[in-house]
Amino acid sequence: MRLFFIMFFTSFTLIVFSQKKYIVKMTNSENLPKFIDLKEKPTYVGDDSKELLFFSKHENFKMYRAYPSSKRENVLQFILIDTEDSNFINELFKEFPERYISFEDVTNTWGAQLLDDSSNSNMENSLLNYMEKPVTPNQILANNYPNITPFYPNDYLTVPVATPLDYNTYDLNDLKYVNAPIAWGINPNGGSSHVNIGLSDGKVMANDTELDGKVFFPPSGDPYSNLAISACNIVSTHGTSTAATIAAKGNNSYGVTGVCYNCELTAGDYNYDALLELAQTGVDVINMSWAQTMPTDPKSYIETLLGESQNNTIQEVVEDYNVILVASAGNNMYFDTNSPVDDAELIVQYSYPASFENVISVSSVHHWYDINNHPNSPYTTCYQNQQILNLIEDSVGGAIRVDTSPPSQLTYGCGNGQTGLPTQRKTHVFNEYVDILAPAREVLNYVRLKYGFCPGITTKYSSGTSHAAPMVSGTIGLMLSVDDCLNSDEVQDILKLSSKPVEHLSFNSKYIGLMGAGALQTGNAVAFVNEMNKINGTVIIKNQSFYRYDLSAQRIKNELIIEGVEFIGNNKAKFRSGNEIYLLEGTLLEPSTNEGFTLLEVGLIENTICNTSNKSLNSLQKNKNETGLKLENIKIFPTLFDDNLNIVFDENNNEDVINNVKIYDVYGKLVFEKDKLITNQITLFVGSIESGIYILKVYDVKDNVLHTEKIVKK
Missing domain, CATH: 2.60.40.3080 (Immunoglobulin-like)
Incomplete structure (x- = not known):
């Protein structure tokens, strides 16, 4: 809560006013009173005598639009009121009941929290000698297109230059995990400069070597132009790191490789109105590595004024500007301390904007070590001498217990390893609205690599779903570089259909139904789009199980191969190809509810004509x-x-x-x-x-x- 101090020296009395912020829904957006000098004492300049009388009695308040960039009535009708007068809001509604519908106090909830979990808590005993254990989690190879020759930019390391996670060197194992070189094999240019990805984030160092010449700003300018970069100030570093993940220059013999390294960026602020401003510049995608996390599910949250207004803004961005939205799922979720220590239940949380409809919600997956080929010995925890390993490939929580058969999730922490007592364990956010997973644990942080560390941090790696979302945004940039007619629904479906399954693994059983369709596979996703558009192409969907989605691929020009895929439960799937659909071994089409179905059609696929007029705006401005x-x-x-x-x-x-x-x-x-x-x-x-x-x-x-x-x- 912000405190305002006013000193009256004549009486030597200190009076403290606590400023409150309210979101208000009006009956009509035109009802907003007209003021001047809003930054100081507001002066009413409207022509309503009743309003003039009311506002002349009040001081120390501001009334302004919550989302001034909107063009929709159901967004513009929301306003914000800042006031130091506890009676102001009630008197306003009493005096003008026909103009104002309802209000909520958002003093401590307005705004957003940038995500960054830079702790290195997963690295205990990382240098112990490896002790092989006989465990087999049945992990699946993810590359559906082995005939595509990968392309390795000269700034991408094909093999680690030193021990993984050695703090004196670095590698890009996250890009290897998602098979990015396969996507670059399809497009060695690293995407198209015609694709522009919006970045709703903190400061972006647009003149950085890896970003110079490819970062632009909305008409309002760079919101952080005067903010000096500081390793200890998240707002000053977060945007640059995110931008580098998406689109750092590739094949330039320097630094790191962005996923869509030829794509361009438009950088704006991290709030809902900034999303509208970015959309109005004509960006194709907007990455949102920020969130508000709470236990409230979307249905309940949208019933609040704040949730309703934010959701309406999101839908305007998607529906009116054809923008694809990608958001971090969040970093803070815990196991219930009231549950049994060995089998604690998750306390499910929801983050916004990620959990809104029409937003691709991205949570995390580990990408480092095969559980059967781990370089470190399992170390003994402080609780009952249980043995665990960290950073296990395809796991979605924290450490994995390897003294159980099969391996299982560790659901507690250990009081700094000293007390011998279990403590509450934190993980990233997983819920039924998560769509896809991407590497977000111990990922190379470009800002740390280039600009150094905050005191107390000695690693170039960091963790947080802020890393995961831009990997998906960069992947979408590569997909749009192949087919710029893809809409948000098509992109979401292709990401899921091309993903790597991880839900079936024993150590992920705690997260069933909460981890999306699987782990991002950039190579598969871009290959899917490429093959879908080729006259002689072959789209492959392989080794997956879908039981709760509504999936569609209606523009496959030639043939579709489905192999080892289950379409079960209440899953809905519609596929159409121009030539053939092959169902190979292991495919199961058995929806088990009245809602589920799988529809396969073969017929003429007409050339797609799409409206890209909004998408050309950035190019014209530049x-x-x-x-x-x-x-x-x-x-x-x-x-x-x-x-x-x-x-x-x-x-x-x-x-x-x-x-x-x-x-x-x-x-x-x-x-x-x-x-x-x-x-x-x-x-x-x-x-x-x-x-x-x-x-x-x-x-x-x-x-x-x-x-x-x-x-x-x-």
Whole structure:
């Protein structure tokens, strides 16, 4: 709670006012009173005499829109009131009941908490000698496309340069775990610069070597431009680390490799209104590595004013701006201390915005050591001499007990290893709204690598679901680089269908139904999209079990292979391919409820025409048109073409402004160029390029971009 101190020296009395913050829902967004000088004493300037009389009696308050960037009535009708007068809000509602519906005190709940669990609590006895134990968790190989040749950028380490987690060196084992080199094998450029990923986060060092030239800001500017980077200030470092995970430059013989290392970024603040501002710049994806965590489930939270207003904002971003939202699931969830120590129950928590509908919620999975090939001996815990191992690949909680058969989850801590008594154990957030898992335990922290540590921290690695979300956002950037017509539902389904199953493992049994579809497989996801769009492609769904999702893949141009997959329970699945669907060994299509079904269809898949007008805004802003021409005066037709393309600038204007035309494929590679045109209209023969999706750009004589548009070759 913020305290405001006012000293009246005439009486030498100290009066303390406690400022409160309320969220208020109005009957109509136009009911917001009009004030000036809001930063100091508000002065009413409206034309309502009743309001004038009311507000003239009150001081030390502010009334303003909660989400000023919104264009939706069901978002704009929410306002915030800051006041030091405990009677102000009640008197307002009493005086104007027809204008205000309800209010909530959000003094201690407004805003967001950046996520960063930088402790190294999983590293006890990490240098003990390895002692092999006969345990077999039946882990599954994850690469569905072994025929794709991986690509290794020259700043990606194919093998560890030293002992994993050696603090003097580093490696990128997280990228290996998700098979990122397979995705880069499909697109060695590391994605397309036409894909722009929004970053709702703390400060981003846009001039950093790994980010220079690829970070942009909304029209309001950089919200943290004056904040110096400090290893001990999370807001000053968190954004740079997240940005590097998504899109640090790749194949540049320096630093680290971003997942979508050719994608661009637009960096904004970390709050709900900032999401709207980012969406309005035309970003394709927004990464949100921040959260508010609570025991309240989404259905109940949306019944509160704060939850309703935040949810309405999220839906506006997705529905009105076609943006894909990705959020960290959260870091703080505990086992119940009232449960038996050996079998404690989880106290399920929910984080927002991650748990809202239409947000891809990302929690964590370990990625370091095979349980049967662990470099360290199991160490003995302080409780009943039980033996555990840390950082076990595919596990989703903390340490794993290996003195049980099969291995199981450790559900307690040990009082710093000294008291011999069990204590409450913390894990990351898992719940039924989690969609996918990604590496988030002991992941290389680029800021620590580049800018150093806060006192007391001696490792380049850190933990937290803030690491997991950007790995998924970068993966989506690679997917959109192959097919920019993918919508949010398609992206979510492909991420799940291409994931690595981990729920069946014995040590994850505590989290069944709470860990999403599986572990992120960047290679599989990008290959899925690539094969889906090829005339002779083969999409593979393999070794999974789906029992509670609504999954769909309706645009597979050639064939689909389903092998070793169970579609059971109340799972709904709809697949359509243009040629064949093969059901191979181990596939089970047996929904066990009236709600579940699996629908397989074979038939013509028409070329997709999607509206990407909003997605071109960033490109147009970054290449600002200095001629002052109205972009809508340039027409490209037909956008679905055979051999000829027509480009016309304002048929009623004879000014020759078109100088150069370039066509790029979805990987950002230039496939056609025609320059020195000096005309206002032209017909281009482009029959030489192959069928597919392309980006066309029109330039003037000063090399300014006049127009950007997606085109499709039949």
